[in-house]
Amino acid sequence: MTDASHTEGPMLAADGTPLKQSLARSLRRQKLRALLLIAPLLIFVLFSFIVPIGAMLFRSVENSIVQDTLPLTVEALQSWDEKSGELPPENVYEAFVRDMVVAVENKQHTRLGTRLNYEETGMSSLFRKSGRKIKKLDPDTDGPFKDKLIDIHDGWGDVKTWQVIKTHAVPITNGYFLNAVDMRRTPDGPQMQPEDKRILVKLFGRTLFMSLVITGACILLAYPVSYLLATLPMRVSNMLMILVLLPFWTSLLVRTSAWKVMLQQQGVINDTLVWLGLVADDARLIIINNQIGTIIAMTHILLPFMILPMYSVMQTIPPSYTRAAKSMGATNWTTFWRIYFPQSIPGIGAGSILVFILAIGYYITPEIVGGTKGVFISNRIAYHISSSLNWGLAAALGTILLAVVLILYWVYDKIVGIDNVKLG
Amino acid sequence: MKPTKFLLSAAAAAITAGAASAEDMTLVSWGGAYQASQQKAYAEPYMEMHPDVNIVWDESSAEAVAKLRAMNEAGNITWDVVDVVASDAIRLCDEGLAMEIDPDTQLAPAPDGTPASEDFGDLLVSDCFIPQIVYSTTFGYRTDLVGDTPPDDICDVFDLEAYPGKRSLEKRPINNMEWALLCDGVPKDEVYDVLATDEGQDRALKKLDTIKDSVVWWSAGADTPQLLADGEVVMGSTYNGRLFSLIEEQKQPVAMLWDAQVFDLDGWIIPAGLSDERKQRALDFIYFATDTQRLADQAKYISYGPARKSSAPLVGKHAELGIDMAPHMPTDPNNAKNTFLYNYEFWADYRDDIDAKFQAWLAQ
Numbered sequence: 001m002t003d004a005s006h007t008e009g010p011m012l013a014a015d016g017t018p019l020k021q022s023l024a025r026s027l028r029r030q031k032l033r034a035l036l037l038i039a040p041l042l043i044f045v046l047f048s049f050i051v052p053i054g055a056m057l058f059r060s061v062e063n064s065i066v067q068d069t070l071p072l073t074v075e076a077l078q079s080w081d082e083k084s085g086e087l088p089p090e091n092v093y094e095a096f097v098r099d100m101v102v103a104v105e106n107k108q109h110t111r112l113g114t115r116l117n118y119e120e121t122g123m124s125s126l127f128r129k130s131g132r133k134i135k136k137l138d139p140d141t142d143g144p145f146k147d148k149l150i151d152i153h154d155g156w157g158d159v160k161t162w163q164v165i166k167t168h169a170v171p172i173t174n175g176y177f178l179n180a181v182d183m184r185r186t187p188d189g190p191q192m193q194p195e196d197k198r199i200l201v202k203l204f205g206r207t208l209f210m211s212l213v214i215t216g217a218c219i220l221l222a223y224p225v226s227y228l229l230a231t232l233p234m235r236v237s238n239m240l241m242i243l244v245l246l247p248f249w250t251s252l253l254v255r256t257s258a259w260k261v262m263l264q265q266q267g268v269i270n271d272t273l274v275w276l277g278l279v280a281d282d283a284r285l286i287i288i289n290n291q292i293g294t295i296i297a298m299t300h301i302l303l304p305f306m307i308l309p310m311y312s313v314m315q316t317i318p319p320s321y322t323r324a325a326k327s328m329g330a331t332n333w334t335t336f337w338r339i340y341f342p343q344s345i346p347g348i349g350a351g352s353i354l355v356f357i358l359a360i361g362y363y364i365t366p367e368i369v370g371g372t373k374g375v376f377i378s379n380r381i382a383y384h385i386s387s388s389l390n391w392g393l394a395a396a397l398g399t400i401l402l403a404v405v406l407i408l409y410w411v412y413d414k415i416v417g418i419d420n421v422k423l424g
Numbered sequence: 425m426k427p428t429k430f431l432l433s434a435a436a437a438a439i440t441a442g443a444a445s446a447e448d449m450t451l452v453s454w455g456g457a458y459q460a461s462q463q464k465a466y467a468e469p470y471m472e473m474h475p476d477v478n479i480v481w482d483e484s485s486a487e488a489v490a491k492l493r494a495m496n497e498a499g500n501i502t503w504d505v506v507d508v509v510a511s512d513a514i515r516l517c518d519e520g521l522a523m524e525i526d527p528d529t530q531l532a533p534a535p536d537g538t539p540a541s542e543d544f545g546d547l548l549v550s551d552c553f554i555p556q557i558v559y560s561t562t563f564g565y566r567t568d569l570v571g572d573t574p575p576d577d578i579c580d581v582f583d584l585e586a587y588p589g590k591r592s593l594e595k596r597p598i599n600n601m602e603w604a605l606l607c608d609g610v611p612k613d614e615v616y617d618v619l620a621t622d623e624g625q626d627r628a629l630k631k632l633d634t635i636k637d638s639v640v641w642w643s644a645g646a647d648t649p650q651l652l653a654d655g656e657v658v659m660g661s662t663y664n665g666r667l668f669s670l671i672e673e674q675k676q677p678v679a680m681l682w683d684a685q686v687f688d689l690d691g692w693i694i695p696a697g698l699s700d701e702r703k704q705r706a707l708d709f710i711y712f713a714t715d716t717q718r719l720a721d722q723a724k725y726i727s728y729g730p731a732r733k734s735s736a737p738l739v740g741k742h743a744e745l746g747i748d749m750a751p752h753m754p755t756d757p758n759n760a761k762n763t764f765l766y767n768y769e770f771w772a773d774y775r776d777d778i779d780a781k782f783q784a785w786l787a788q
């Protein structure tokens with residue numbers, strides 16, 4: 001009887017609680033402990049990596065400055081038809097003066113001017129010049145303001161000014177992303193930039209193309225070196241390894257500048273070629289300040305990132321396989337192509353992903369040796385971060401670059417398979 | 425220095441000296457010979473007078489605007505005084521990242537009592553900007569590569585027949601567009617009116633097109649001196665102080681082409697949002713470092729002209745080379761026969777627009 005009653009109810013643990021519950025509790029405790037163990041890293045990654053990147057990416061759509069600085073104006077502009085070709089009515093001007101008096105007090109008007117100047121040239125000085133004079137107006141007694149504002153600066157009598165304010169008054173904008181693909185936000189919807197200002201799509205294309213070329217060059221150069229590293233006797237291969245790692249430990253700037261000395265027209269390579277008589281003195285090769293310069297320097301700089309994963313994969317390929325193939329009559333080529341090469345593919349895969357992703361975001365080397373035709377999209381991002389201060393556009397460009405890398409990673413996974421990537 | 429202010433800072437100095445040893449004050453500058461000249465002319469004498477202040481340098485002026493913006497957003501400003509070019513000072517002021525300065529109460533008057541606002545005159549291009557030096561962007565050329573008739577006209581830069589070979593120009597539209605228009609026959613006083621139009625911009629780019637294949641584009645001030653020294657280029661634009669050290673200190677066969685040099689300013693700003701104590705200390709340093717004698721002292725170490733009118737007569741000899749510095753100043757009458765003043769207002773507006781076109785043109 002007692003036995004039967006035990007089997008009827010839920011199975012109990014030693015302390016009398018149902019076994020299921022007890023198990024779940026101990027599992028939970030284990031999970032919590034594991035979480036606590038990785039907590040330092042998780043928190044570190046969260047605050048030093050994910051949050052800043054997230055915040056930066058958010059800038060690509062964030063645009064509350066217009067509404068925050070000119071709240072009354074934005075509201076008043078709602079009832080104005082921007083396509084009518086006529087100036088907004090007096091109530092917009094009055095709201096604008098009220099907003100500006102506050103904005104000038106808080107020194108926000110020049111900041112807004114800078115923001116709008118990204119969209120329409122001249123807004124920066126329009127706001128800066130008008131600020132002081134508008135501050136002297138009293139919104140309650142000095143009206144009407146329309147003519148007074150136009151007197152202060154004729155920019156306020158230009159329909160375009162008000163169109164720009166209204167078009168960019170949305171708190172979340174697609175404007176930066178449009179700019180990032182050579183388009184812009186207009187009252188009539190998205191439109192292409194004028195032909196002579198289109199540059200970013202071209203730079204994206206060039207960045208992808210050149211990164212592919214650099215990755216290809218790295219594969220070709222790294223394969224034989226890694227093969228030697230993996231097959232030579234330990235003493236020699238250690239020596240070779242140091243030669244591979246030595247440049248790896250040298251400062252990036254030093255290596256890039258060294259390439260400048262090597263490649264320029266009065267540089268080492270050209271001097272040697274002229275001395276050997278291979279090249280005429282007045283026809284020295286142009287191998288710097290163009291795409292070739294960038295490709296040469298970046299291939300050299302990124303080469304260790306290809307060699308190291310290839311080497312560690314090749315080291316694990318058992319020599320007995322190739323010996324077996326040869327003993328069964330395979331030629332050297334067949335042995336290599338059918339037996340050795342397929343086993344080394346995971347190393348090529350890992351190296352290619354590393355090199356390609358590093359190359360696509362490279363900035364300093366193209367800047368120094370790339371001239372005008374060898375620069376990457378990251379040089380434009382750097383320009384917008386540090387020079388033009390158009391962080392929204394920089395963030396949009398960065399987001400697109402990130403998306404492109406993720407898509408390529410996905411494509412790579414579909415074609416090669418990410419399981420086929422090994423670091424050793 | 426006003427007596428009350430002096431007493432205050434002396435009292436503050438006494439308190440801090442009693443509480444702790446020297447406190448760090450971070451100055452931001454450009455590194456290299458320029459920062460060294462500031463160290464000798466301003467920082468060392470100042471630290472001697474104020475043993476309680478220890479000046480540390482940060483070589484971040486090139487990214488100062490972006491970094492200050494980031495610091496401001498993070499609410500933690502670690503810099504006390506920042507050296508920037510005038511156009512950056514204007515942007516920092518526009519963004520509310522720099523403190524406004526009243527020259528007549530916060531800067532030293534000239535020795536004869538002329539208030540600072542008159543002594544600096546037109547060079548006070550922004551409410552936040554305390555000018556320090558006048559420098560110029562101009563051309564240097566290899567004396568051994570130009571034959572018997574050295575270039576003496578800015579348009580020689582565009583003359584590939586008379587002066588074959590490469591030239592180095594800065595990889596940005598500023599200055600290049602102006603020179604191109606000047607050499608395309610636009611009168612000097614109309615250059616910016618023309619450049620404000622689409623046709624004018626196209627015209628400038630078209631003129632630059634004529635030498636595009638012979639141009640090496642630089643982005644760091646040290647590039648042109650290196651290219652000239654290596655014989656990579658026949659002539660190239662850079663800052664006049666860089667050319668001075670190339671010619672006089674490194675004795676390279678290079679000479680200056682002062683024609684149509686573009687004047688620009690460099691000076692200090694104090695970041696907005698400093699604590700009262702740090703602000704006071706920064707102002708005290710600025711008061712000292714931009715007085716008439718100090719500005720003249722800096723010219724002993726580098727060939728940039730002092731921004732005060734009253735400093736010019738005090739400019740002496742180079743501290744190490746012993747040569748007279750006056751003839752090497754961009755402002756010297758012999759060098760300044762034909763000059764061009766950077767138009768801050770114009771470039772603040774048109775910079776992004778023209779830069780996009782310029783970069784698109786470069787990429788073609």
